[in-house]
Amino acid sequence: MRTIRYVLIGLGNLGRRFCEVIVEKEALLRERYGLELMLVGAADSRGAAYDANRLDPARVAQIKQDGGSVADYPGVGRTGWDALALVQAVEADVLLEVSPVNLAQGAEPGLSCIRAAMQKGMHVVTPNKGPLVVAYRELHELAKANGVQLRFDGTVAGGLPAINLGARDLRGAVVQRIEAVPNLVTGYVMDMLAEGVPWDEALALARAEGVLEGDGSWDLEGWDAAAKLVILTNAVADFPATLNDVTRAGIATVGVDELVSARREGRRYRLLARAERQPDGGYALSVTPTSLPPDHPLGRLGRKQMGVVYTTDIYGVITAIIDEPNPIPSAMTMLRDVLDIYS
Amino acid sequence: MRTIRYVLIGLGNLGRRFCEVIVEKEALLRERYGLELMLVGAADSRGAAYDANRLDPARVAQIKQDGGSVADYPGVGRTGWDALALVQAVEADVLLEVSPVNLAQGAEPGLSCIRAAMQKGMHVVTPNKGPLVVAYRELHELAKANGVQLRFDGTVAGGLPAINLGARDLRGAVVQRIEAVPNLVTGYVMDMLAEGVPWDEALALARAEGVLEGDGSWDLEGWDAAAKLVILTNAVADFPATLNDVTRAGIATVGVDELVSARREGRRYRLLARAERQPDGGYALSVTPTSLPPDHPLGRLGRKQMGVVYTTDIYGVITAIIDEPNPIPSAMTMLRDVLDIYS
Numbered sequence: 060m061r062t063i064r065y066v067l068i069g070l071g072n073l074g075r076r077f078c079e080v081i082v083e084k085e086a087l088l089r090e091r092y093g094l095e096l097m098l099v100g101a102a103d104s105r106g107a108a109y110d111a112n113r114l115d116p117a118r119v120a121q122i123k124q125d126g127g128s129v130a131d132y133p134g135v136g137r138t139g140w141d142a143l144a145l146v147q148a149v150e151a152d153v154l155l156e157v158s159p160v161n162l163a164q165g166a167e168p169g170l171s172c173i174r175a176a177m178q179k180g181m182h183v184v185t186p187n188k189g190p191l192v193v194a195y196r197e198l199h200e201l202a203k204a205n206g207v208q209l210r211f212d213g214t215v216a217g218g219l220p221a222i223n224l225g226a227r228d229l230r231g232a233v234v235q236r237i238e239a240v241p242n243l244v245t246g247y248v249m250d251m252l253a254e255g256v257p258w259d260e261a262l263a264l265a266r267a268e269g270v271l272e273g274d275g276s277w278d279l280e281g282w283d284a285a286a287k288l289v290i291l292t293n294a295v296a297d298f299p300a301t302l303n304d305v306t307r308a309g310i311a312t313v314g315v316d317e318l319v320s321a322r323r324e325g326r327r328y329r330l331l332a333r334a335e336r337q338p339d340g341g342y343a344l345s346v347t348p349t350s351l352p353p354d355h356p357l358g359r360l361g362r363k364q365m366g367v368v369y370t371t372d373i374y375g376v377i378t379a380i381i382d383e384p385n386p387i388p389s390a391m392t393m394l395r396d397v398l399d400i401y402s
Numbered sequence: 403m404r405t406i407r408y409v410l411i412g413l414g415n416l417g418r419r420f421c422e423v424i425v426e427k428e429a430l431l432r433e434r435y436g437l438e439l440m441l442v443g444a445a446d447s448r449g450a451a452y453d454a455n456r457l458d459p460a461r462v463a464q465i466k467q468d469g470g471s472v473a474d475y476p477g478v479g480r481t482g483w484d485a486l487a488l489v490q491a492v493e494a495d496v497l498l499e500v501s502p503v504n505l506a507q508g509a510e511p512g513l514s515c516i517r518a519a520m521q522k523g524m525h526v527v528t529p530n531k532g533p534l535v536v537a538y539r540e541l542h543e544l545a546k547a548n549g550v551q552l553r554f555d556g557t558v559a560g561g562l563p564a565i566n567l568g569a570r571d572l573r574g575a576v577v578q579r580i581e582a583v584p585n586l587v588t589g590y591v592m593d594m595l596a597e598g599v600p601w602d603e604a605l606a607l608a609r610a611e612g613v614l615e616g617d618g619s620w621d622l623e624g625w626d627a628a629a630k631l632v633i634l635t636n637a638v639a640d641f642p643a644t645l646n647d648v649t650r651a652g653i654a655t656v657g658v659d660e661l662v663s664a665r666r667e668g669r670r671y672r673l674l675a676r677a678e679r680q681p682d683g684g685y686a687l688s689v690t691p692t693s694l695p696p697d698h699p700l701g702r703l704g705r706k707q708m709g710v711v712y713t714t715d716i717y718g719v720i721t722a723i724i725d726e727p728n729p730i731p732s733a734m735t736m737l738r739d740v741l742d743i744y745s
Contacts, residue, residue, distance in 0.1 A: 080716060084574060084716075087576070088574065091640070092573075212571075217718075218717045218718050218720075219720060220567060220571035220720070223567075223570065223571050224563060224566075224567060224571070224722070227566065227570075227742065228563035228566050228567070228738060229738075230435075230737075230738060230741040230742070231427060231430070231431065231734065231738060231741050232734075233430070297434070353702075354702075356725075359696075359697075359702070373423060373427075373561075373730055373731065373734040373737070374561045374724075374731045374734060374738070375560075375561050375724050375725050375726040375727065375730075375731040376724065376725035377561075377562060377722065377724050377725075378721075378723045378724075378725075379567070379720065379721065379723075380699065380720070380721045380722075380723075381717075381718050381720050381721075382699075382718050382719035382720075382721075383718040384718065387716055387718075388716065388717045391574065391575075391716040391717060394573075394574040394716070395574060395717070398573040398574050399570065399573070402573060
C-alpha cells in the first residue's frame with residue numbers, strides 16, 4: 060500500500076465534487092492500485108487548512124456544500140491563509156490545482172501555486188486552463204527541470220480524455236487538423252436560440268442547467284474555446300500556439316435567423332475550435348460558430364456532449380465524444396491524472 | 403539518438419504496410435523522439451531474414467508487393483527458417499508480432515514467438531488477437547516476470563486506440579458497459595444486404611473493398627468480434643473473460659427482410675459486441691446483430707468506421723470512432739505501441 064499525500068487548491072464546483080466522489084473510491088483505489096490518496100491540505104478563496112495526518116474530504120465537501128470555507132475546518136482551518144502560502148508550507152506529493160480562472164485577470168493564484176509545487180518536487184495535476192495557456196512551455200520545462208510530472212487532461216472538453224488521446228495515441232503522426240467542441244455552454248445557448256428562445260432566457264436556462272457560470276462572456280465570446288484550442292495545439296500537435304494566434308468569433312456573431320434556418324435544414328451550430336496544419340508546418344487556429352451537417356463527426360452533439368476530431372496522416376480520422384450529464388467527469392479527470400502518475 | 407532494434411513477424415497486409423510507412427517516418431522519429439527504429443529481422447510463412455546491421459523495410463515491402471518471400475532478401479534471407487527460430491536467434495529490443503491468426507487452429511506461430519521474445523527480455527507489440535485471446539493473463543504475467551512491456555492496442559477496432567483509452571483513461575472508474583463495433587466487414591456486408599445486394603455479391607464486394615479476407619466465416623459468424631470483446635473486457639474492465647463466455651450470433655441470424663426494413667426506418671444494423679457489468683461484479687458478454695437507432699453513439703457508423711462506447715460511473719459516457727479508409731492505421735498501431743514504450 061502506497062500513500063499519496065495531496066493538496067487541493069480550489070473548492071468550487073469541481074474541487075467540491077472531487078472531495079465528494081473520492082471518498083467513495085477509497086476501497087477501489089486500495090484494491091485495484093494499492094494506493095491510498097490522502098488529502099493533507101486544501102484552500103479556497105477565504106482560507107486554507109492543513110493537517111499532515113489527513114483532512115477528511117467528505118467534511119471539506121460538506122463545509123462547502125453548506126456555504127462555508129475550508130478555513131472553518133475544525134482545528135486546522137485558518138482564515139486568510141492563502142493558496143500559495145499553503146503550497147509552500149505543506150509536505151505533500153502532488154498538487155491538485157483547480158482554482159477559478161479569469162484569464163482577463165491573469166492565471167493566478169493557479170500559476171504561482173503550480174510553480175511553487177514543482178519547485179519543491181511535487182507532481183501537478185490541473186484541469187485549470189489559465190496557467191497552461193499563459194505558460195505552457197515554461198511549466199513543462201519547469202516540470203522537467205524538477206523531475207516531476209505535469210498532468211492537465213481536464214483542461215479540455217471536461218471528462219473527455221482529449222489531451223491524453225491526442226498526445227499519447229497519435230505519437231508518430233502528423234496531425235493535419237484538430238476540430239473540437241470543447242465546452243457545453245456555447246452549444247447549449249445556440250440550440251436554445253435556434254429553438255426561438257430569447258437570448259436572456261437562453262442564458263438563464265444555461266445557468267439553471269449548470270453549464271453557465273459567471274456572466275458567460277468568457278465562454279460566449281469564444282475565449283474559453285480559444286484557450287482550450289491553444290492547449291490542444293501545444294499538447295497534441297506540439298506547436299507553440301498562443302491565445303494571440305487564435306482568430307476568434309463568439310456565438311453572437313451568428314444571427315438568430317441563421318441559427319433557426321440551419322436547425323430547420325437539419326444542421327446544428329456549434330462553436331467550433333479548429334487548428335489546421337499549414338504548408339510551413341505551423342497551424343492556423345480559429346474559433347468560430349460553424350453550421351455542422353449531420354454527417355460531420357461532431358454534427359449531432361447533444362446539449363451535454365463535447366467532442367474532438369483528429370485528422371492524421373497515419374491513424375485515419377479519430378473522433379472522441381463525451382456525454383457528461385453533470386460535472387463529475389470534469390472533476391474526476393484529477394483522479395485519472397493522479398493514477399496516470401502513480402499506477 | 404537511441405536505436406531500437408526490432409523484429410517483424412508476419413508480412414501480410416499489416417506487416418507490409420508497416421514496412422512501407424515506417425521508412426517515411428524516419429526523419430520525424432529522429433527529430434521528435436530521438437529514436438531510430440532499425441529492422442533487424444523479419445519472417446513470413448516461407449522463411450526469414452536476419453541482419454544485425456539492418457534490413458531495409460522498403461526492400462522487404464517491395465519483395466512482398468512483388469509476391470515474394472522475405473526468404474528471398476538478398477544475402478541474408480533463408481527459406482524455411484521459421485518465425486520462432488528467428489526470434490530465438492536474433493538480438494533485438496522489441497518484437498512486432500503480426501502473423502496471421504486462425505484461432506480455430508490455435509494462436510501459432512504468434513503465441514510461441516511472443517513467449518520466446520519476452521523470455522529473452524524483448525518488449526512485445528502485437529495487433530494479433532490470437533495470442534491475447536488464448537493467453538491474456540499468462541502473457542501479462544510473463545511480461546511482468548521478465549520486466550518487459552506487452553502492447554496490443556491494435557487488436558481491437560483497427561487504428562482506434564480503444565484499448566489505450568479504456569485501460570488508461572478510465573482508471574479509477576467502474577466500467578458499467580462496453581459496446582463496440584470492432585471490425586469493418588460485418589457492417590459492410592449488412593449494409594449491402596440492406597440495400598438489396600445478394601449475399602454472395604455482398605461478400606465479393608467486401609473482398610474487393612479489402613475489408614474481407616479469407617472465406618469470411620471467422621468474421622461473419624462473430625468470432626472476430628467475440629475475440630476483440632474478450633480482449634477489451636480483460637484490458638478495460640480487468641475481468642478475466644474468455645471466448646467461452648461470449649454469447650455469439652453471426653450476421654446471418656438476421657433475415658434480409660429485417661435488414662431492409664430497419665434501413666427503411668432509419669436504423670442501421672451492426673454486429674455489436676457488448677459487455678455488461680452484472681450485480682456480482684462480473685460481466686455478461688455478447689456479440690449479436692443489433693439494430694441501432696441514429697441517436698445511438700454507434701448508430702451512424704459508415705462503412706469504413708469502427709467504434710467503441712464506454713459507460714462509466716465517474717467519467718460519463720465516452721465514445722471513440724475511427725474512420726479508417728485503408729489498413730494503414732491498423733498497421734501503424736505498432737508504431738503507436740513502440741513509441742508508448744520508448745518515448
